Amino acid sequence: MCRECGCSVNHQHEHKHEDTKTLEVFTKILEANDRQAQENREHFEEHGVYCINLMSSPGAGKTSLLEKTIELVGRELRIGVIEGDLETNRDAERIKSKGAPAYQITTGSACHLDASMVHKGIHHLPLEELDIVFVENVGNLVCPASYDVGAHLNVVLLSVTEGDDKPEKYPVMFRSADLMLITKTDLLPYVDFSVDRAVSSAKKIKPNMDFMMLSTKTGEGLEDWIDYLKFKVKFYRKAFK
């Protein structure tokens, strides 16, 4: 091998060296993001904080769910929110008015959050006083699926008004999720949405996916959701003690 340039041809070097060399690298393109995401996770773990990434189409009910969740857990679980929904400060204000600390990431026109944006948010939250940090991702079923933000649990919300074919249309997103929340179930009587179809097609791409149904309007399923959170936090703590 040529020492000067590492090229694989064993040649002499009197020539003007015009040839090229191939460098095999096999590096993940989003390697830097993955590294930052891992750092975020460790950051949360140092403080015993469980991080949950909420993803969905715009308007599927992420902020409404956060508001209800903060109301219902009371003092039992202390919640903080990193808010990544677009432009306006409204979502962060909605959270703060429920008494939970929230930090709004200004994403500009970004269509997803990445690990470094979330890292910034981490330093604006009082982690030592929290049990769960929710990341409300940008409303989008495509991009957020490719970016690890350092959460321990990825949740996708699917509202019944969006249609039961979403898991088939957005397999990358549904593959990335650990839990699917079927939201706005109060509207089921008015739309053609087959829960069976949504769940079975999600399971075809993510066999061990958990799923739950809820409505923030009627309160249906919220108790199970809160129990699920408590359970997750409890076992997370056990693993890190």
Next chain:
Amino acid sequence: MHEFSVVQSLMELIEKYAEENKAKRVVKVIIRVGILSGIEPHLLELAFNTFKEGTIAEGALLVIERENLKVKCQECGAEGEKDELNTLCPFCGSLNTNIIAGQEMLLKSLELECEDET
């Protein structure tokens, strides 16, 4: 569309490797994109051709290799490629499978033109 931010990360890698290898120019960039990586190849190409202007990869050719979805079945032990975007075992239909290919986006190799030697 996140292909632009993916290409930004790709450019950073390319620049890092080019510098480490004292390259004058990047001639070719070969990447591997899994069908389940969430990347649209033509959008990626578009983004690459926009971003490469004025960089060391200005004249570079981007080669995108598509990688199919491949699963390994935990029930029957078989491995197989999938045509459809689901993880059912193509042989026995079991849901109990692991994905062994098709999810990643990798920078595979770079063709570099190195410093002239005199």
